[in-house]
Amino acid sequence: MAFVPRQDPVESEQTVPERPGSLDPQELGFTPKGPIGWLAPLLLLSTGLRALLAILFGAYLDKRELQNSLDDDFFDHSSTADGELWLDYVADLGDGFDATYSVAYLLAQPELExxxxxxxxxxxxxxxxxxxxxLASGDGYENRMKGPYRAALPEAPAGEPRPTLFALPGNHDWYDGLTAFLRLFARRKDGHIGGWRTEQRRSYFAVRLPANWWLFAVDEQFGAYIDDPQLLYFERAAEEVGPDDRVILMTPSPTWVKAADKPEEYDAVDYFIRTILAPTRAHVRVLVSGDLHHYARYTGDDRELITCGGGGAYTLGTQNLPGELTVPPKETLTRSKSRSRTYGLEKSFPDPDLSRRWGRGVFHRLPRRNKGFATMLGIIQTLTMLAMAGAAASREDGSILKLFTIPLVLMLLVVMAATTLFAQPPPAPSPxxxxxWVLGVLHGFAQIALAAGGTFVWLRLDFRDWPWPWPLVVAAAVYGPLIAVLSTQLTALYLLSAARFGVNVNELFAGQGIExxxxxLRMxxxxxxxxxxxxxxxxKVCHEWLPDPQxxxxxxxxxxxxxxxxxxxxPPVRVAGPRGPRP
Incomplete structure (x- = not known):
C-alpha cells in the first residue's frame, strides 16, 4: 500500500467535445431521463426480484473479496497552497434529469453565493x-449520472487543480454485484467524469486531508460483514492515523437511524470504529451517509451524525424521524459494543410540517406519476368485480355452492397477498x-370492499344483460378506468394513513416522486x-434548460x-479541534 498524492492537472490529449446546441441526445451524448415511476408494476417486480436475489445470493455476487487483487493505495490530499480544503458531499443522485442536473449544476459552479x-x-x-x-448498468450510469455531471462540468477548470471525485456504492449500485460501478469509478484508463478526475481502485477508500483530518469510506452493504481485504486495507491506512487526528466516516446507509427499529443495523459500523479507528486514539467527529432522501443532523457530545441523500432522487419526508437516538442501541446483541451515547435531532429538511404537507399530495401525484400502477389496480379490481358478479349470478340460479367459485377465491387471495406484502411485514415476528400485518390486511379488506361496492352497482345496470361480449367491453372501457381512479385514491389514503404508524413511509413519497x-454538503x-x-x-429544481453552445x-x-x-x-456546523470524547 502506498499514498497516491494529488496530481496537478495536465493537458488532455483527447479532443474537446463539441458543445451541444440543443437537448438532442445525439448532441449531448446521453439521453436525459424523466423521474422513475417507482410503483410501476414491472419496476416493482424487477427491483423486488433483484433485491431478493442480492439478499439471498449476495455472498456469490459480492466482489469485495476479489478487489484484493486491485491496487490498495490510499490517497493524499493534505497538501494545499493555503493549508485549507473545500470538499462537497452528495448522495442518491441518479434519478430524473431535472433534479440530478440541478444539483450537479450547483456543484460544478466555481462558487456559490x-x-x-x-x-x-x-x-x-x-x-x-x-x-x-x-438498477446498476452501463446505460443507467451513462444517462442518469455520468452524462448529467459531464454536462455540468465538461472540462477541468483552467488554471486550477483538477477536482477529484470519489464514490461509495449504495444498495442500487450493488444490484449487479458492483460490476458497472467498478467499471465507471475504478477504471485505470480515462479515469474521469467530465472535469472531475477519478482515483479510487476499489469500492472503498481512505483519503488524508489537511490539518490532521482523514476521510474513511466503508463499503458495508445488505447488513453483511465487512470483508477481510477491506479490513486489511483500512488497518494499513490506520497505521498513518495518530491520536491528534480526526476522522470523517462515510457509510452507505445511516445505520444510526435504522438501528432505532433494527438494533443490529449499526453493528458493522460500530465494529469498524472499535477495531480499526479506536486503537489509533483518533477522534471520529462526523458520520455522514445518504440512502434516506432528505437532510437530517443528529448531534451529541462526541460527533455529528448526518444524513444527506438529496442529490436527485425522490424526496423522503422527515416527519417520522425519532427526536433522539441512542447509538449504539442498548438492545443490540453485540457483547463488546461501544459505550452508548445519546444524540438529538437538531435539524431536518424538509422539516416535518412541510413533509406532512407534501405527504398529503399523494392523492394527485400518485396516479399522475404511476399510470401503470393505476392501470394494474384497475385490471385487478375489474377482474375481481367480474368474479363476484359471476358468483352472484350463480347464487341467483340457486347454485349456492358456486358462491365462492375458483376465480373469485383466486382474486381474493391475490388482493390479500398483494396488500399484505405491500405493507412489507418482516419475516421475524416482533411486537x-x-x-x-394489521395495516396490510386492513388495506386488503378495503380493496375487496371497493370491489364489492363496484359489483353491487354493476349488477344494477343494464350492461350485464347485453349480448356477449358487450358486457366485457363495457367493463374494460368504462368500469375499468373509473374503478382504477377509485382504487388508486384508496391506495393513496392507505399510504397516508399507514405512514402515521411508520408503515410504507418510503412508498408514500416514492409513489409521488417529489423532485x-x-x-x-459543502465542507x-x-x-x-x-x-x-x-x-x-x-x-425548487429547474425544469427548463437552455443550451449554451458558445x-x-x-x-x-x-x-x-x-x-x-x-x-x-x-447555520454552518463547526467541528473544532481534537478535544472531546474518543470513540
Whole structure:
C-alpha cells in the first residue's frame, strides 16, 4: 500500500467535445431521463426480484473479496497552497434529469453565493451512494449520472487543480454485484467524469486531508460483514492515523437511524470504529451517509451524525424521524459494543410540517406519476368485480355452492397477498411489526370492499344483460378506468394513513416522486483544523434548460431557464479541534 498524492492537472490529449446546441441526445451524448415511476408494476417486480436475489445470493455476487487483487493505495490530499480544503458531499443522485442536473449544476459552479456568503467549489466531490436508479448498468450510469455531471462540468477548470471525485456504492449500485460501478469509478484508463478526475481502485477508500483530518469510506452493504481485504486495507491506512487526528466516516446507509427499529443495523459500523479507528486514539467527529432522501443532523457530545441523500432522487419526508437516538442501541446483541451515547435531532429538511404537507399530495401525484400502477389496480379490481358478479349470478340460479367459485377465491387471495406484502411485514415476528400485518390486511379488506361496492352497482345496470361480449367491453372501457381512479385514491389514503404508524413511509413519497427539496454538503477545513459544514438546500429544481453552445470549455453545457436558488438549511456546523470524547 502506498499514498497516491494529488496530481496537478495536465493537458488532455483527447479532443474537446463539441458543445451541444440543443437537448438532442445525439448532441449531448446521453439521453436525459424523466423521474422513475417507482410503483410501476414491472419496476416493482424487477427491483423486488433483484433485491431478493442480492439478499439471498449476495455472498456469490459480492466482489469485495476479489478487489484484493486491485491496487490498495490510499490517497493524499493534505497538501494545499493555503493549508485549507473545500470538499462537497452528495448522495442518491441518479434519478430524473431535472433534479440530478440541478444539483450537479450547483456543484460544478466555481462558487456559490448562499445567504450572502461565497462558498468555493469543492476540490473533492464525494458521492455517498446510489449513483444510479433503479438498477446498476452501463446505460443507467451513462444517462442518469455520468452524462448529467459531464454536462455540468465538461472540462477541468483552467488554471486550477483538477477536482477529484470519489464514490461509495449504495444498495442500487450493488444490484449487479458492483460490476458497472467498478467499471465507471475504478477504471485505470480515462479515469474521469467530465472535469472531475477519478482515483479510487476499489469500492472503498481512505483519503488524508489537511490539518490532521482523514476521510474513511466503508463499503458495508445488505447488513453483511465487512470483508477481510477491506479490513486489511483500512488497518494499513490506520497505521498513518495518530491520536491528534480526526476522522470523517462515510457509510452507505445511516445505520444510526435504522438501528432505532433494527438494533443490529449499526453493528458493522460500530465494529469498524472499535477495531480499526479506536486503537489509533483518533477522534471520529462526523458520520455522514445518504440512502434516506432528505437532510437530517443528529448531534451529541462526541460527533455529528448526518444524513444527506438529496442529490436527485425522490424526496423522503422527515416527519417520522425519532427526536433522539441512542447509538449504539442498548438492545443490540453485540457483547463488546461501544459505550452508548445519546444524540438529538437538531435539524431536518424538509422539516416535518412541510413533509406532512407534501405527504398529503399523494392523492394527485400518485396516479399522475404511476399510470401503470393505476392501470394494474384497475385490471385487478375489474377482474375481481367480474368474479363476484359471476358468483352472484350463480347464487341467483340457486347454485349456492358456486358462491365462492375458483376465480373469485383466486382474486381474493391475490388482493390479500398483494396488500399484505405491500405493507412489507418482516419475516421475524416482533411486537413492533404487528402493525405491518394489521395495516396490510386492513388495506386488503378495503380493496375487496371497493370491489364489492363496484359489483353491487354493476349488477344494477343494464350492461350485464347485453349480448356477449358487450358486457366485457363495457367493463374494460368504462368500469375499468373509473374503478382504477377509485382504487388508486384508496391506495393513496392507505399510504397516508399507514405512514402515521411508520408503515410504507418510503412508498408514500416514492409513489409521488417529489423532485423538490434537494440537498448536499459543502465542507471546509481551514488551516487551523476547524471543519465547517454548510448544509445546502434547494427548494425548487429547474425544469427548463437552455443550451449554451458558445460557452467556455469548462462551463456547463446547459443553463437553467429559471434561476436556481440554493439556501442554507441551517447555520454552518463547526467541528473544532481534537478535544472531546474518543470513540
Amino acid at each position: 448562499v445567504d450572502g456568503e461565497r462558498l468555493p467549489r469543492g476540490r473533492l466531490l464525494l458521492m455517498g451512494g446510489d449513483q444510479v436508479y433503479p 413492533k411489526r404487528v402493525r405491518h 423538490e427539496g434537494k440537498s448536499f 471546509h477545513i481551514d488551516a487551523g483544523g476547524t471543519l465547517t459544514i454548510h448544509p445546502i438546500g434547494l427548494e 460557452g467556455s470549455p469548462q462551463s456547463p453545457w446547459l443553463r437553467p431557464g429559471t434561476p436556481l436558488t440554493p439556501h442554507r438549511i441551517e
